[in-house]
Amino acid sequence: MTFLLRIFLAAAALVAAGAYPAGALEISGTFIQGGLATGKVEPGTKLTLDGQPVAVAPNGSFIIGFGRKAKAKMVLRAEPPEGQLEERELAIEKRKYKIQRIDGLPQRKVSPTKPEDLARIKSDQIQIAEVRKRTTLKTFFDTGFMWPVEGRISGVYGSQRILNGKPRSPHNGVDVAAPRGTPVKTMGDGIVALVNEDMFFTGKTVMIDHGLGLTSVYIHMDKTTVKEGDFVTKGTQIGTVGATGRATGPHLHWGVSWFKTALDPALLVGPQKTGK
Ligand SMILES: [Zn+2]
Incomplete structure (x- = not known):
């Protein structure tokens, strides 16, 4: 075996394990559509993913996410303050998504036409988008x-949805179905970035900022138990399960985003402890 071939095989083995070879640029995670990776670069490095700037914390940590339709190959480019420019090609595994039909939703929540509903939807979307624009230079997600x-x-995650017979966004x-009143906990450490008691589609809504553009959202809750600006640690109760907003029964809709890119929350955690 040639020396080069040996190097290639060693690199291929690392890629299969979900880690890329360590150098100045370190990265590991779930390289699949909806997945998330974290890494380290030299502090002060300029980092881009497919040409888009990626926030780097003062200690050199960074986080990147791959969307529902992420391309098969993405390029991470690191330009350290001194030293050599590094480019890493990331292979992102493709997924197949289900089709989910939900019937029996109030028509007003599927095809809203009333001006006051449309105004609320717009205001809700702006509030949510504002949180997803934040770049808090903290790595609360480390825990x-x-x-x-x-x-x-x-x-x-990712299902194509047909609501009352009409195709809607994926x-x-x-969604986790649980009895009304079941405590809802924050998935990780962070700052409470939004508490809204009455959004049109999402009802009682809480968003947590986990740093570097990673946020989580908890919707349809019956009650919220935190306020904006609170710092919460993983497992802190933030509300209870409900059916507020566009819901047919009590459940928690749990979402995770890296900036505007929606990720698959299930990829961030292992199986449920209760084996459900
Ligand atoms: Zn949902």
Whole structure:
């Protein structure tokens, strides 16, 4: 075996394990559509993913996410303050998504036409988008993630949705069915970035900022138990399961985003402890 071939095989083995060879640029994670990777570069490095700037914390940590339709190959480019420019090609595994039909939703929540509903939807979308624009230069996500509530999975990430017979945007989170009043916990450490008691589609809504553009959202809750600006640690109760907004029964819709890119929350945590 030639020396070069040996190097190639060693690199291929690392890629299969979900890690890329360590150099100045380190990265590991789930290289699949909906997945998330974290890494380290030399502090002060200019980092881009497919040409888009990636925030780097003062200690050199960074985080990147891959969307529902992420391309098969993405390029991470690191330009350290001194030293050599590094480019890494990331191979992103493709996924197949389900089709989910939900009937029996109030027509007003599927095809809103009333001006006051449309105005609320717009205002809700702006508030949510503002949170997803934030770049808090903190790595609260370092302490890891947990299921916010355990129960029957009634909706998975990425499904194409047909609501009352009409095609609608794909499902961008995980639905966990649980009795009304079940405590909902934050999936990880972070700052409470939004608490809204009455959004049109999402009802009682809480968003947490986990740093560097990673946010989580918890919707349809019956009650919220935190306020904006609170710092919460993984497992802190933030509300209870409900059916507010566009929901047919009590469940938690749990979403995770890297800036505007919706990720698959289920990829961040292991199986549920209760084995559901
Ligand atoms: Zn949902």
